[in-house]
Amino acid sequence: MxxxxxxxxxxxxxxxxxxxxxxxxxxxxxxxxxxxxxxxxxxxxxxxxxxxxxxxxxxxxxxxxxxxxxxxxxxxxxxxxxxxxxxxxxxxxxxxxxxxxxxxxxxxxxxxxxxxxxxxxxxxxxxxxxxxxxxxxxxxxxxxxxxxxxxxxxxxxxxxxxxxxxxxxxxxxxxxxxxxxxxxxxxxxxxxxxxxxxxxxxxxxxxxxxxxxxxxxxxRRQVKGVIRSLCRYPGVHVIEGCIELEKGWPGHRPGQFAFPARYGWAPVLALPPLSPR
CATH class of the missing domain: 1.20.120 (Four Helix Bundle (Hemerythrin (Met), subunit A))
Structure with missing residues (x-):
C-alpha cells in the first residue's frame, strides 16, 4: 500500500x-x-x-x-x-x-x-x-x-x-x-x-x-531559480519542467523533485546551482 x-x-x-x-x-x-x-x-x-x-x-x-x-x-x-x-x-x-x-x-x-x-x-x-x-x-x-x-x-x-x-x-x-x-x-x-x-x-x-x-x-525555505523549460503532456494532464536553482536549495543533491501543476504533478529536474556572478 x-x-x-x-x-x-x-x-x-x-x-x-x-x-x-x-x-x-x-x-x-x-x-x-x-x-x-x-x-x-x-x-x-x-x-x-x-x-x-x-x-x-x-x-x-x-x-x-x-x-x-x-x-x-x-x-x-x-x-x-x-x-x-x-x-x-x-x-x-x-x-x-x-x-x-x-x-x-x-x-x-x-x-x-x-x-x-x-x-x-x-x-x-x-x-x-x-x-x-x-x-x-x-x-x-x-x-x-x-x-x-x-x-x-x-x-x-x-x-x-x-x-x-x-x-x-x-x-x-x-x-x-x-x-x-x-x-x-x-x-x-x-x-x-x-x-x-x-x-x-x-x-x-x-x-x-x-x-x-x-x-x-x-x-524561510524559498530559493530562487530560473525556469529553463516547460513541457505539457495533455494526454496525462501533467507539466514537466526544468529549473536551474541558485545556492541555498536544501535538497540533499541536485536531482529530481516535484512541483505542483494545476493539471497534476510532474517530476522536475533540478540542475546544479547557478555559478556565482
Whole structure:
C-alpha cells in the first residue's frame, strides 16, 4: 500500500478508535434519535480532525516529507483529507439539520425531552451552552461556504489564478469551524482522550491557518531559480519542467523533485546551482 493511502486509513482508523473509547455507535436504548446524537458527534469530530491535518499539511512541514515520500505525495494526501473532511461534514450536516427538517415535514416524530431535574453546571459548561446558538449558526453557514470552496478546488477547469485566491479562504472557514467544534463537542468528551487529541490537532491547524492567511508558508525555505523549460503532456494532464536553482536549495543533491501543476504533478529536474556572478 502506498504511504499516503496507508497514512490516510491509519489516521481515520486511529481517530475512530479513540472516539470509540469515549462513545459508541450502539447507544442504549438504540433508536434513530439516540443514534443520531452520537453519529453527529462522531462525524463532527472526524470532520474537524481530518481538516486540521489537511491544514497542517498546507504549510508544508519538512519533517513529513520523508515519511510521505515527497512534497507531491504530501499535497495529494492534503487533497484526500479535504475530500474526507467534505464527506464527514456533509454527513454531519444532514444528520444534524436533515433530521430537524424531517420532523417538520412530519416524516419523524420528535421524542419527548428527557427531564434532567435541576442540573449543577460548571462555569465552563454553562458558558459553552450559552454559545450553542451562535456556534450552530456559524457552523451551518461556514459549512456552505467551505463546501463550495472545496468543490471549486476539485474542479480542474476552475482557473488556477482564482483557485489560488479562493482556496486560502478555507483557512478562515476552518477557524470558524474550530469555534463551532469547541462549543458543540459533547462536554463529557473533555474527560476522554478524544477531546485532547482533537484539541492538539485543532491547535496545530489554527496556527497553520494563521500562517496561510499571513502569507508565511515556506517564507524561510524559498530559493530562487530560473525556469529553463516547460513541457505539457495533455494526454496525462501533467507539466514537466526544468529549473536551474541558485545556492541555498536544501535538497540533499541536485536531482529530481516535484512541483505542483494545476493539471497534476510532474517530476522536475533540478540542475546544479547557478555559478556565482
Amino acid at each position: 502506498k504511504p499516503i493511502k496507508l497514512a490516510l486509513w491509519l489516521l481515520l482508523a486511529a481517530l475512530t478508535g479513540v472516539w470509540l473509547l469515549a462513545d459508541t455507535f450502539l447507544p442504549s436504548p438504540l433508536s434513530y434519535f439516540s443514534f443520531r446524537e452520537v453519529f453527529v458527534q462522531y462525524t463532527g469530530v472526524m470532520a474537524i480532525a481530518v481538516m486540521s491535518v489537511a491544514m497542517l499539511l498546507a504549510v508544508r512541514p519538512v519533517w513529513m516529507e520523508r515519511p510521505l515520500h515527497g512534497l507531491d505525495k504530501m499535497y495529494r494526501l492534503h487533497k484526500w483529507l479535504g475530500i474526507s473532511a467534505l464527506v464527514f461534514a456533509v454527513l454531519h450536516w444532514w444528520w444534524a439539520l436533515g433530521t430537524k427538517w424531517m420532523v417538520g415535514w412530519g416524516w419523524l416524530d420528535r421524542p419527548q425531552r428527557r427531564t434532567r431535574g435541576a442540573e449543577v453546571l460548571s462555569d465552563l459548561e454553562h458558558w459553552l451552552r450559552s454559545q450553542r446558538g451562535l456556534a450552530e449558526l456559524l457552523g451551518e453557514w461556514t459549512f456552505y461556504a467551505a463546501a463550495v470552496l472545496l468543490i471549486l478546488a476539485l474542479i480542474k477547469w476552475f482557473p488556477y489564478r482564482w483557485f489560488k485566491q479562493t482556496h486560502k479562504w478555507l483557512a478562515v472557514a476552518y477557524l470558524l469551524l474550530v469555534y463551532h467544534s469547541v462549543v458543540l463537542l459533547e462536554f463529557d468528551y473533555w474527560s476522554q482522550a478524544i477531546a485532547w487529541v482533537v484539541t492538539i490537532l485543532m491547535a496545530a491547524g489554527s496556527v497553520s491557518a494563521l500562517l496561510v492567511l499571513l502569507g508565511r508558508v515556506g517564507r
